[in-house]
Amino acid sequence: MEQNLKEILLKHSNELFGLQVEEQLIQFQKTRKEVEGDLTLVIFPFVKLLRCSPLEAGDKIGRFLMKQNSSIEKYEVVSGFLNFVISPEFWISKLNAIHQEATYGYAKENSKPLIMVEYSSPNTNKPLHLGHLRNNFLGYAVSEILKANGHSVIKTQVINDRGIHICKSMLAWEKFSPLNEKGERETPQNTGLKGDKLVGKYYVIFDQQFNAEAKTIITGWESGDFTHFSEDIKTEFNRLEEAKEGKDEKAVKGLDEKIKDLAKNQTTLIREAKDMLIKWEARDPQVYLLWTTMNNWVYAGFDVTYKAMGVDFDKLYYESETFLLGKDIVLEGLKKGVFFKKDDGSVWIDLTADGLDEKLVLRSDGTAVYMTQDIGTAIDRFNDYPALNGMIYTVGNEQDYHFKVLFLILEKMGYAWAKNCSHLSYGMVDLPTGKMKSREGTVVDADDLMQEVVDKATEMTRERGHLEGMSENEKNDLFNLIGMGGLKYYLLKVDPKKRMMFNPDESIELNGNTGPFIQYTHARIKSLLTKSAALNLEQATDCKNIEDVEKEIIKLLVEYPSIIEEAAKEQSPAVIANYTYELVKTYNNFYQTIPILIEENEITKHMRLVMSVNVAKVISSAMRLLGVKVPERM
Template sequence: MVAWHLYGNGETPQTSKLKGDALVGKYYVIFDKIYKKEVQTLIDEGVDEENAKKQAPIFQKAVAWLQKWEDNDPDIIQLWKTMNSWVYKGFEETYQKLGVDFHKLYYESETYLLGKEVIEKGLEKGILYKKNDGSVWVDLSNEGLDEKLLLRADGTSVYITQDLGTALKRVEDFPDITSMIYTVGNEQDYHFKVLFLILKKLGYSWSNSFFHLSYGMVDLPDGKMKSREGTVVDADTLIDEMEDTARKISEEAGKTTNLPEEGKKSLYHTIGMGALKFFILKVDPQKRILFNPKESIDFNGNTGPFIQYTYARIKSLLSKAHTDNLVFERYTNATAKEKELIKQIEKLKPAVMHAADSLNPGIVANYVYDLVKLYNSYYQSTPILNTQDEDTKKFRLLLSKKVGDIIKYTLALLGITAPEQM
């Protein structure tokens, strides 16, 4: 907000032709650059680094504005609401592209006061303490951690203040929950250890069911992304890149030659998103990932498009055979490959249960990849439509249909669309 106020010249998403979240992100980066420059200037003038970070003029202004925000200053609140609306509108556009939606949203601006109430109770019980400057801390050295700031000296909140309030609000809204899973990157491991410990110390027994699903970060071939420094590939750019990569590879492979032009764009989005999600979800969440867009769109590897293409192939096969009214009772002549496929089909429920219990969608991703590998080998070596025996044809068609149903179901669990045609 401060950076936009100082350097924005009234710029808006409309005047800049930028998505709202991208515009606000631009000023996030500008703030950081000006701040670092001012800190360095103070250091050059003889101020030690710790004090230089506190005395930088743009930082001082941000601190003052935060205090005004908490005091409900009308001008600050109005600008905050305006810039927030830009961000949320931009986020919503991206979430729609990714096929993401939420049952309920919690805003830190609405939970920080509840967090302050929690901290006040902790002070009354002697679990938390104030330093001479008025800041509030918790000492977790007996638990193998250290001291943690909970409220600044000027009384303004920090991340953990808001997280304390949000935890209470969620339990209040959903009193019957049996666990709460925080899906946040492993750079926040320490933060969540502290959060859960504080709640436990304050006597909230339900915090014992809280769990931090700590996931490894995703790198791109160009290296780690840092939003403050502007070295970030935003989701919209990545989505566009994935769609473009899907288009190029699909055209080279001749996968879309028979599709009408209007259907191609939708399909490239479906393939691109399938590639992106599957590439990331097939890996154990705790492992760090190097994401390579081109490698993720391979119609012959352990990828989303490989699985999507197999589904489309099965749908094409079934449409030629008119299987809508197929009825089948018993078949005793299954080949070794068919028995192998049936065994893999039987592993579906245990795989899904294991994925749920271990909070690891990679188990589902790798299950369906193994199923698709088996089916493709079967499809290449076994006649289906050209089978002369009617019972054998029915069995093979229904086996194919079952595999197709499982592909669609498991991809849906991973948030991936199974296209009918490719």
């Protein structure tokens, strides 16, 4: 409708305004609720052109458009805004059109280029936590949204399965695991612990032992004991100690941190971990076996968690297989002059012309850094998938700078696809008690949280749900669907870019702007439809009139395809969430005030049911894009 009127105005621009107006000037918007009308044209931009009052200008345009478009029933100019009332027939015809489309709102499958979406990127030394939940739900939802927009999508995760941090948990397990009566160390099998939890436990143990050892060392230094330590260490310690003199609290704290780091580097534990990493890199069979075994425990654990989360991946990348990539590319770039070498042999890129700094891409000993790897993997992926057009990295916003640099490097290296790479940057999840910190034990475990949320849903649903005749399995599925729906919706309804507050009590709340609120509306519609099975709801409606609320609902349904487009453009599932909430609220208002099944006029009743069918269709479709399932009853 909007498009149609815009075209008419452009086509007859000369006739109306005496010159060809620019498209930008024509601004349509939704009519405000308090005002009568369905569509509004802003008149201010035309006032100057027509050299008359807004009222006259609006009247002139309104009269003209009404002649051109028969769906306009009337128009009115209010303080510079031209409001059109569109005929009920128009809206009903829209409803009928929506009714015919099974996948309403979705673009044609595979009509747009192939995109890779990376999300999750866990470390294999600890279990997934709340931050991963936001990351995963977000990455999954964006993938689904892109698919709905016609893209083909490859969902991937990078598994950070190597490095010193992995060796830490391996070492701790070897050193500190108690032996059972059979002389075995702890395993998922003999403890019943989930693999990722068991490995995570030893990562924590490493940290504790490591800190304790460092503390002992510092205590020794403080009492002047430097046996087993080099002269350099002694000098450095004394230098730091003396520097504390007369400094404020903050500076002293910083110096204490430096002393701690100094001591940490002297611990036997860190040395042993480093030795283990070197052995791993040399593919020492024993270390490799340990590494494989423990990683497999973690993968088994992750599988369970991912399944509960309802996310999946099409392709896995392991850092252990890709961490050497990128070096050749850097050397090639060095020849091309993209990078430069410093005297010590380290390789850098100078981004000062782009307003950034110099960035290291290869250490002086020739080994790779994080950036090197990322350059290599990006290129590797485009080699793996020749049809690949772009890539989206779902990574926290603390890495904004890293990705800015990465994309810039790839661009400078001459990769045309670099401009199609983007960082889906999301904000941190805060708790009411503050930031999540693993060291302070304030990390919210993903499995625990999901369990808690499902337990709460179980309790609430047993209390007020409509569960008659459901088997225990069906009931459990429902509890799960409600609990997980609530959690996902809670994490996705907020703009991903922004940091968000996670209130555990609110996440399992069932009233207001929540997942269960939307699910409930869906179930209620399904209940109506079950009771009206005798009617032919496939058929289009012949109804001629609609109530205001009904018109509002149809207007929202009409918006759905553009909402999906916007969500893809913004890479924001929150757009979908907020739209669905609006739709559901409007429908509930309708449901509460207008008779549906008990309506006596059969044609009206049929229309209201057809409308309900389509509201349920859109709710279910929109929630599917968020990874949220909707129940038939609850």
